[in-house]
Amino acid sequence: MKYVIGVDLGTSAVKVLLVDQSGAVTAQASAAYPLQQPQPGYSEQNPEDWVSGVKDAIEKLFATSKVAASDIEGLSYSGQMHGLVLLDAAGKVLRPAILWNDTRTTKQSEEIMAKMGDKFLEITRNRPLEGFTLPKILWVKENEPEIFKQAATFVLPKDYVRYRMTGTLNMELSDAAGTVMVDIAKKAWSQEVCDAFDLPMSICPPLVEATDQVGMISADFAKESGLATSTAVFGGGADNACGAIGAGILRPDQAMCSIGTSGVILAYEPDTQADYHGQLHFFNHAVPGRFYSMGVTLAAGYSLSWFKKTFAPEASFNDFVGSASTSTIGAHGLLFAPYIVGERTPYADAKIRGSFIGIDGKQTRADFVRAVLEGIVFSFRDILDIYEANGKNFKQLVSIGGGSKSELWLQIQADIFNKEVVRLESEQGPGMGAAMIAAVGLGWFADFSGCAEKFIAVKKVYQPNPEHVAEYQQLHQIYQQIYPQTKKMTGALLDFEESHQV
The missing domain is CATH 3.30.420.40 (ATPase, nucleotide binding domain)
Structure with a gap:
């Protein structure tokens, strides 16, 4: 072998x-x-x-x-x-x-x-x-x-x-x-x-x-x-680019949702015709002669790891994320904006900072975990809105990274995106994409599509729940008000903090 x-x-x-x-x-x-x-x-x-x-x-x-x-x-x-x-x-x-x-x-x-x-x-x-x-x-x-x-x-x-x-x-x-x-x-x-x-x-x-x-x-x-x-x-x-290849994103009707330290919604672009006017990144692809576009949430998985490290360091990661299942859609009236290190898409703003909106004395830690999971996906929904405003209509999204490890989080993605969300059999992300580049470069396969047929298999497809979709659409409209309403305040707080550092 x-x-x-x-x-x-x-x-x-x-x-x-x-x-x-x-x-x-x-x-x-x-x-x-x-x-x-x-x-x-x-x-x-x-x-x-x-x-x-x-x-x-x-x-x-x-x-x-x-x-x-x-x-x-x-x-x-x-x-x-x-x-x-x-x-x-x-x-x-x-x-x-x-x-x-x-x-x-x-x-x-x-x-x-x-x-x-x-x-x-x-x-x-x-x-x-x-x-x-x-x-x-x-x-x-x-x-x-x-x-x-x-x-x-x-x-x-x-x-x-x-x-x-x-x-x-x-x-x-x-x-x-x-x-x-x-x-x-x-x-x-x-x-x-x-x-x-x-x-x-x-x-x-x-x-x-x-x-x-x-x-x-x-x-x-x-x-x-x-x-x-x-x-x-x-x-x-x-x-x-490697993450997209490793997820089999090789057609314009697919997109990738990647949740690592940062988060990405990425689409395959066959040519340079699409023009997002700088709202999305547009790069040459690792597939020769092709391109890809993407929007970035700077603190996707980082928001979750920060919250766990700060408020639940003793919990196992699976139990911590799983606790969100005891909460509800909307986390009993709690929203989270994951701008804790600034943001890139759709708000190219290094000074915006994150927010919990709607804190109530009845809420538990599980509600806060649920709000973080949902807030990260709402930030991705913002990116999808840009694609849809430019005529893109993805049939499905392939989820990789931390977001693909939790059944609950995968279903939240399907419901907020109102799209099929695919979980892969063996999700190795960019490392698999790198291996596929070597395999194609060696001539094991004529192209990446042939390689993907051999190297990539689907484990499960998550379908959006229409009732959940409707609820999340209402919540997303509220979520979209957080940035304009908090931009001035969080910028002033950041300036204050920087001016008082020893």
């Missing part, structure tokens, strides 16, 4: 999957790494921790699987998006990576739009939000000029790991699109964007497609990890 490895480089840990030619996950392993937050709003990591984590996880994979390294034909990646890794001329890291959830770049984001306006949207198909890479580059240029002078190039997290594993430096297109420096339609770095901000084109590495073979495992990395130098390495993809 031959195998591929999918490397899923996340924000808190790396997960590796060993997948055989039938799509079965033979073994998996993970390794955690730390996050640094040196100042409020800052989020950084040491890129060497990613490399060490990948080595450790692969070593664990070999220890548990007993598969021979020579039987692993290919390897590919899914990567956390937008993180800035600056390299000098020798390929050495110049400073800690600035991550996707770092919010220090509000000033630079505003300057980009002030300078380029609609032209920027026309080229990149995205607004320059704080999380994206270009504002980070401009922040370093302005605030750390001595470091910036030494910068010869930059890469994104998974591309740095791939560089360390192969010795070949490049950037994969679906991830590069999230830098907001790429002309999406032309699939090339934008000279116009670089010129506007006095950035040399030489800082932009060569672009590759997800299924391009970019090299083999280097002798040094083979020695350190146990992999064979005969293992082919492919470009990989941005985590959301």
